Amino acid sequence: MQRLDGYIARPLTQRSRAPQACRRCRQSKSKCDASHPACERCMRYNRSCEYTRNTRDRRMDRREERRAHVALANRVRQLEVQLASATQHPNAFDDNEASPAGHGAHTTASPTGSRNFPPYYPLGHANPASQPVPEPSADAIATGVFDDHADNADNADIGYFGASSNHAFFWSLTSSLEELDKRQPDNQKLPTLKFVASSAPRRLPLPPLRTITSDTYAAMQDDAFPGRERAIELLNRFFDTIAVVHPYVGKSVLLREIDVIELRTGTWQSCxxxxxxxxxxxxxxxxxxxxxGASEPFYRRALGLLDERGLYKPAVESSLLLLASFQQNSQRAMESVTTLFRAVKAAYQIGVHSPSSYAKLGWRDQELRSALWFAVVHTDRLIGSGLGRPFLIPEQHVRIRPFDMMRLDADSLDHDYAASKSNTLFFHQVIKIDQLLGSTVDLIHESNMTLTHTLSLSELVPYIMDLLRRLEHIEEKMSPFNLLLSSSNISTWTSCDLTLRRHDIVLTLYHYRAAMLIFAPLLLAVLGYVSKPTASSESNIHVNIAMSLLRSYLQTIDNFHNLLCRVLVLQRSFLKCNAVWWLCNYMMVSINLHLFGFWVISTNSTDLVSLGVDGQDIEILMRHALEMLKSVGGSSIMSRKAHRCLQRYLDVFTSHGRRMSTQCGHTQAVVTDGQASESWSYSFPPMGIDTSREAWESNMDLLAGLRAEDFLGTDFFAMGYNISDFDATGFI
Structure with missing residues (x-):
């Protein structure tokens, strides 16, 4: 019977392939699955196309299996024919034909007249030999900087990393080590850097890859709308965790959108x-x-929906900002650079950067748009200072005053707004630190337009003093929040205290990051002075001031290490739940690099002002920090490479009497895994200058000439991890 809309109602067929088709079109075998969400018939009559997702058809699986068996049997016959012919005519074949790699190029006729079949490749799988080798990702390329053949022209271009990055710091550090090596007698030469980087087995046996069945694959790809109940649960989880530090997404708007989806069709097509x-x-x-958490399917879907050709709206801007943050905290930092480009483009297209665009808006809309703009600036400062890139948004383009647009004293009965007041106050303090980060990169890192720092100590010290005064002023104006700049502040805390004081902790982490960014060029300048004392024309006054400042910075590193230890002991998920894993992971790489620089200074500068601790104490702190880096990094290949490289550097330079110092009889310190999460037992003398905190820098997926497979399996240098989707697609 035919209805008025042209649809013919017929009994649904029971064919085995029918579940792959639309429920209205099963009898026509119309393919309608996740790749083709609407079949032609439903589109013609403007109907919502509903389908049942299930695993692969068993009949199709059996057919593929039969084809594979036939192909294998054919290949066996080919090899038997070649073997028999080679026995009778040893010179009839060349080596390439007999090798497995060369099969399929050409075949030899069977002397018995049997048929030769071409090699079979399953449906949808082309000949691997004919496929172009895929280009490595930017994250993977960055890791090749310390390969054994890094000086080869083919591997030299790893991308640009400016002066504020960890890449640049490591390059300057190794240059100082080479200069120190030139001053050593011939019988006391230090190990070359290439020897250090290649002093361990290069290749380790690969473990078997994890088997992905059709059931697990279907579960991994399940990005359908989760239903109202599950959607509300995930939304509440997001606003209880991530939104606390990213307060530029409105909960009421998303709740209303979920209700609309549920009332219409219950599918994504409803919005x-x-x-x-x-x-x-x-x-x-x-x-x-x-x-x-199985977040990958939803991430992939969001990535595909953000079409560059579409019209930019505030919802798109919010999505791009969250996407960039998600990429950073899921080992995809280099990918987040592209997302940042799009976020900046969207901000300028929407006009959130222009004060005149706010004139006709209500205060709630003004607040939302200004929060989006400052979130873009925050992401730009975070990525630019970390990866050593010039900022996409110059300081003169930031003309909106946050206190004019983000009204904290507005009277409102809106419960959501009242609950977000603390988050908005927190964001104000983050904006202040972002402004300092921008000034720091422009002043002492030369806007990341160079790979090395060119300022002398006499030029650098006044800048450092001014930036530290600004950082101290921000600390004084942090009310109602309190920075946790002493380990005694959290020694008695519990897990509940972390949740209640999350704003204080995250602001403290950003404060440490700013301090590290300020002190990094000063540390490199002193390293250059130590490695080339005869070529330096620095005055003793500036050198002594620099050493006093570095002494306070060493205390700052110790405080940051103790804070992070306590946080991880109380709640390991804190970094993920507050979107600061990437920040902490990079800061741990940075402080290990800086501690190695401190160790070099302490063991080679007998005529400088003391740092307050000797080289052995700094080495112990660095070994604690190395273990903490491994704990924070988890499965990150970047963290594992950085840990392995710096661990080997420290071991080699402190062993066999080659400590680059006049001290002898030193015993190498050992830190166990259990000690890694404990606070360092050594204390520094009180400082006269209350300056601290670190900076963060760039991804160090670079440190060491190791391949990804070196870290797989369960061997000595392995981590016990197999290849995961994150490891394979983005190492940073």
Whole structure:
């Protein structure tokens, strides 16, 4: 019987392939699956196309299996024919034909007249030999800087990393080591850097890859709308964790969108692509806060929905900002650079950068738009200072005053707004630190337009003093928050205290990051002075001031290490739940690099002002910090490479009497895994200058000439991890 809309109602067929088709079109075998979400018939009559997702058809699996067996049998016959012919005519074949790698190029006729079949490749899988080798990702390329053949022209271009990055710091550090080596007698030469980088086995046996069945693959790809109940649960999780430090997404808007989806069709097609992208990245970030959260399908869907050709809206801007943060905290920092480009483009297109665009808006809209703009600036400062890139948004373009647009004293009965007041206050303090980060990179890192620092100590010290005064002023104006700049502040805390004081902790981490960014060029300048004392024309006054400042910075590193130890002991998921894993991971790489620089200074500068501790104490602190780096980094290949490289450097330079110092009889310190999460037992003398905190820098997926497979399996240098999707697609 035919209905008025042209649809013919017929009994549904029971064919085995029918579940892959639309429920209205099963009898026509129309393919309608996740790759083709709407079949032609439903599109013609403007119907919502519903389908049942299931695993692969068993009949199709059996057919593929039969084809594979036939192909294998054919290949066996080919090899038998070649073997028999080679026995009779030893010179009839060349080596390439007999090798497995050369099969399929050409075949030899069987002397018995049997048929030769071409090699079979399953449907959808082309001949691997004919496929182009895929280009490595930017994250993977960055890791090749310390390969054994890094000086080869083919591997030299790893991308640009400016003066504020960890890459640049490591290059300057190794240059200082080479200069120190030139001053050593011939019988006391230090190990070359290439020897240090290649003093361990290069290749380790690969473990078997994890088997992915059709059931698990279907579960991994399940990015369908999770239903209202599950969606509300994920939304609440997001606003209880990530949104606390990213307060530029409105909860009421997302709740209303979820209700609309549920009332219409219960599928993603019920809302616009921009809202789909925002909801998907929110769900992905919420799932990422769990230890076993399956966030990848939602992340991939959000990535695909953010089309560059589409019209930019505030929802798209929010999605791009969350996407960049998600990429940073899921080992995809280099990918987040591209996302940042798009976020800046969207901000300028929407006009959130222009004060005149706020004139006709209500205060709530003004607050939302200004929060988006400062979130873009924050992301730009975070990525630019970390990866050593010039800022995309210059300081003169930031003309909006946050206190004019983000009204903290507005009277409102809106419960959501009242609850977010603390988050907005927190964001104000982050904006202040972002302004200092921008000034620091422009003043003493030369806007990341160079790879090395060119300022002398006499030029650098006044800048450092001014930036430290500004940092101290920010600390004084931090009310109602309190920075945790002493380990005694949290020694008696419990896990509940972390949740209640999360704003204080995150602001303290950003404060440490700013301090590290300020002190890094000063440390390199003193290293240059120590490695080339005869070529330096620095005055003793500036050198002594620099050493006094570095002495206070060493105390800052100790405080940061103790804070992070306590946080991880109380709540290991804190870094994920507050979107600061990437920040802490990079800061741990940075402080290990800086501690190695401190160790070099302490063991080679007998005529400088003392740092307050000797080289052995600094070495012990560095070994604690190395273990903490491994604990924070987890499965990050970057962290493992950085840990292994710096561990080997420290071991080699402190062993066999080659400590680059006049001290002898030193016993190498050993730090166990259990001690890694404990506070350092050594204390520094009180400082006369209350300056501290670190900076953060760039991804160090670079440190060491190791391949990804070196860290797989369960061997001595391995981590016990197999290849994961994150490891394979983005190492940073």
């Amino acid at each position: 616009s692509p921009s809202m789909q992208a925002l909801l998907n990245i929110v769900f992905a970030y919420a799932l990422a806060t769990y230890e076993d």
